[in-house]
Structures are given as C-alpha cells and as structure tokens.
Amino acid sequence: MNKKPRVVVGLSGGVDSSVAAHLLLEQGYEVIGMFMKNWHDESVTISNECPWMEDSTDAMLVAEKLGIPFQAIDLSEEYRERIVDYMFSEYEAGRTPNPDILCNREIKFDIFLKAAQKLKADFVATGHYCQKGSISKEDSTVYQLLAGADTNKDQSYFLCQLSQEQLEKALFPIGHLQKSEVRAIAKKLDLITAEKKDSQGLCFIGKVRLPEFLQQQLKPKKGRIIQIPEELSVFDRYQVPAGVSLDELDDATLDGIAFPIHYSQSQGKTIGEHNGAHYFTVGQRKGLHVGGTGKPLFVIATDTRENIIYTGLGEEHPGLLRNALFVKNDQIHWIREDLKLEIGQTARYEARIRYRQPLVGATLIQRENGLYVLFDSPQKGIASGQFVAWYQGAECIGSGTIF
Known part of the structure; x- marks a missing residue:
C-alpha cells in the first residue's frame, strides 16, 4: 500500500491557511496543522488587531473541524534574532526593511520547514496567493515561483527570496483561487475563520505602532x-x-x-x-x-x-x-x-x-x-x-x- 505524502500546513488562524489545509486533504495528503507563535510582546500591538492567542485557538478549532492533528511551535527566539533584530539594525542605518519577505525566507521556509521535517513531512504548505511550477531540465527539475491567480492578492513578491531547495518542499494550495472562492469554501465547510478579516501589519506580530516598536531599541x-x-x-x-x-x-x-x-x-x-x-x-x-x-x-x-x-x-x-x-x-x-x-x-x-x-x-x-x-x-x-x-x-x- 502506497504511503500518503505528509504535509505540515502553517495554520495561522486565518481563512487562507484553513482552506489550504482542507484542499490538501481533498488531494490525498496526510495533513498536520501547525501554529507558529513568534511574538510575545503585546505592548506595541494595536489592541485586538492580531492577538496570537485568538489566532492559535482559531487554528486549533479549524484543525479539529478538519480532523487533522494540531500542534503549536514557539519560534519567538528565532524570530527576534532573524527578523526583529534585522529590522532594528536596518532602521538604525537609515534603510527600510521588509520583514515579511525575510520572514518567509528565514522562518516559514527555513525554521518551520526544519520543524516539519522532524515530523517526517515531505512538504510544508501555506495560505499564500502564489503558485508553483516546474520545468524538467536534463537530469534535474527547476521549480518556478508563479503569481497567484487572484491578481489583487498575488503574494509572489513576498516569496521572492525563496531558493530552489525551499520551493521544492513548498506547496501553495490556494494559489489558483480567487479570494472570494476561498471564503466560499470556508463558509461551505462552516469553518470559524470563514468571515475573519485578513491580518495586517508585520508578519506574525500584527498591526503595530511602528514608532513605539522601534523605540524599544532606537x-x-x-x-x-x-x-x-x-x-x-x-x-x-x-x-x-x-x-x-x-x-x-x-x-x-x-x-x-x-x-x-x-x-x-x-x-x-x-x-x-x-x-x-x-x-x-x-x-x-x-x-x-x-x-x-x-x-x-x-x-x-x-x-x-x-x-x-x-x-x-x-x-x-x-x-x-x-x-x-x-x-x-x-x-x-x-x-x-x-x-x-x-x-x-x-x-x-x-x-x-x-x-x-x-x-x-x-x-x-x-x-x-x-x-x-x-x-x-x-x-x-x-x-x-x-x-x-x-x-x-x-x-x-x-x-x-x-x-
């Protein structure tokens, strides 16, 4: 009997990753949901815009509804080292960082990927609006990062630092859909995240007061x-x-x-x-x-x-x-x-x-x-x-x- 390929989905507590997990189940994957906790300091977060506890609970309820295993992982130390410290040093030098791009390269498709591989996962998946293609060249496969079908939501720019090795292990289950279609699927499944607003602000931190955030060190x-x-x-x-x-x-x-x-x-x-x-x-x-x-x-x-x-x-x-x-x-x-x-x-x-x-x-x-x-x-x-x-x-x- 053929073993199903195993994929760990980064369940963020939002509608996109929720539907991504459902679609992977439909496609025959063995799916595990994992919530990444990357930030503790809520003193600079604008109230209730992106509280991680609520997101974690929503992610857990989605996993329960879909009938998939769920666990949370605390990556706050790595996030501070690789993303927050980078932000401070860039602003201090008079440059303008893009933490979301670094977060995908350094956290979701590196630290998180390694955590998934410890669970013997073949792939990691996210709710990004982008697509993956491949081209066969002689003895190797070249992977392509393609724009999402929803031109208004295309997030390929945020993934522009991914490598061939990272793309090989990545799945983007909702990339071929429009946002309206994603919400319709979530509603049909009666997922708690179906009507939830999209998160805004810094990757994993939420909507922050940037001056107050920077004033922690600057x-x-x-x-x-x-x-x-x-x-x-x-x-x-x-x-x-x-x-x-x-x-x-x-x-x-x-x-x-x-x-x-x-x-x-x-x-x-x-x-x-x-x-x-x-x-x-x-x-x-x-x-x-x-x-x-x-x-x-x-x-x-x-x-x-x-x-x-x-x-x-x-x-x-x-x-x-x-x-x-x-x-x-x-x-x-x-x-x-x-x-x-x-x-x-x-x-x-x-x-x-x-x-x-x-x-x-x-x-x-x-x-x-x-x-x-x-x-x-x-x-x-x-x-x-x-x-x-x-x-x-x-x-x-x-x-x-x-x-």
Missing part, C-alpha cells in the same frame, strides 16, 4: 526637517543620456543613475523638527507634522548619522523619483539560477519594488560590482533596504536588496 532624538527645492534635485543627471545604448553606459554613469541621491543641509531650508530620522523612510508622507505647505510633503532622503530628514513638495518632486537602482553582488538572489546573468550581460524583465505595485519594464545590467536595474519609467520612493523583484510574465525570476 531612542527618540530631535532633528531638523529640511525642504529641498525642486531645482536643486538635479534630476537631469539621473537620466540615461540621449542616444546612448544601455550596454554602452560606463559604471560611473550607471552609479549616478542608480545610487541614492545625497543632499546637504545647505541645499534647503529648515521647516520643522522630528523625533528621529531612523523612524522615517523615503516616500513617507505621514508623521511629518508640518503644516502650511500647500502640496503634500514627502520624505526624499534621510541621514541617520546627522539625524536629518530631507523632504520635497508634491508627488512629482524629482527627489522622489528615480530611474534606476543598484543591488550589491552579495544581495542578488536568482530563484531561477539557470537564468543568472554573468558579468557584462543584460536582460529585459518586468520589475516591482513593493507589494501590489504594477510591474514595469526594466533592463537588468550585471557588472563586476553588482546589478543595475533601469526602469522604463521613473519609480517613486525607491528606498534602500527594500526588495526589487523581477518577473518574466507571471514568473518571479529573482530579487535583490536595494542599495
């Missing part, structure tokens, strides 16, 4: 808010020179186009005060508390060393827009290792720098010092520390941390 520190006039952003030097092929650009020109813009205090005027440059990120509009500017004010750069925030007026301020970005060699990640660019090679893809952002055409140029991503149109609020992901159609090919 202390408030008064500094100046400086407004930079449009004409001083020198936007022209961030354009590709007319009539020049991208292949012909030298590294110095690419650096000028792709590296973050740096301002000096003498370029603008002081218009207000803030409580710490490390609490702000490029593209941010809220939290500046500066009135009487007419147009909305946006953060266009931060200097955590001098504790200064540079701002610009309006969404079209040139300091808010960039045509390109750079990824250091050690931060480049190819999901499709067989498509990796060698030094001197270029390739055309579509790319995005944040979740749900429409994909835009981009040219990738691999040079000795790293990867340059040049967009077909200027991108708003490119922030160091965030991730750029590039796609070929519905397939996510690779990603990198923005310099």
